[in-house]
């Protein structure tokens with residue numbers, strides 16, 4: 001196997017835990033120069049011990065993003081794995097204010113990160129977003145998350161046609177065992193994963209490393225652009 005990422009400059013926005021951290025580790029294993037971002041300096045400190053470069057950036061702050069990319073560019077590959085969890089529940093009882101907050105947490109920070117990074121991505125480089133299978137899975141209680149993630153996924157192929165010098169794709173994960181689920185007490189999380197596992201053809205929830213594999217595939221394959229690929233154990 002070749003090493004397409006050797007000495008390449010990679011930024012993983014939202015790389016201090018979960019899927020982003022797993023992707024950052026896999027890029028580093030391929031001898032890339034990896035910088036991860038996140039809001040919490042303690043989480044980043046832990047990652048720095050594993051040899052990753054870190055930067056405290058809140059992706060909802062456009063000025064901070066602009067000065068970060070100005071000082072860190074040029075970049076070869078950007079991965080955006082920013083979390084957002086608000087907006088779950090059957091629509092009849094869904095607080096639209098909470099759904100709005102869900103968009104503030106994930107949709108706008110991702111758009112800001114893409115737009116801010118664009119002038120600094122090298123020709124032949126790539127952007128990979130992490131969305132969510134709720135965009136297409138048609139599960140009750142997820143219409144808010146479907147709207148949020150679907151709004152991102154529908155932009156990807158259009159961006160790909162606008163951006164002919166670089167590629168842009170998204171990975172759409174199913175249920176993955178990360179700190180995203182830490183809002184549930186441990187026992188409840190265990191039960192929830194068990195219930196999902198019974199409905200997933202693969203028979204279990206996903207591991208962050210498996211989603212990271214899909215991210216590296218999209219970033220490394222020069223013939224992939226404008227695509228959203230599901231990585232969900234067959235859930236959708």
Ligand SMILES: NC(=O)c1ccc[n+]([C@@H]2O[C@H](COP(=O)([O-])OP(=O)(O)OC[C@H]3O[C@@H](n4cnc5c(N)ncnc54)[C@H](OP(=O)(O)O)[C@@H]3O)[C@@H](O)[C@H]2O)c1
Nearest residue numbers: 014016017018019038039040058059082083132176178180
């Ligand atoms: N886990 C799942 O079951 C699942 C399923 C489908 C889709 N996804 C999607 O996968 C993506 C990654 O989630 P995950 O499961 O890996 O969650 P995670 O472990 O909570 O990781 C989220 C990362 O994003 C960072 N982050 C969040 N908001 C940020 C902001 N405004 N600016 C900078 N960094 C920010 C977090 O660090 P700080 O908090 O320190 O900022 C952390 O590094 C999310 O978009 C999520 O919606 C997850």
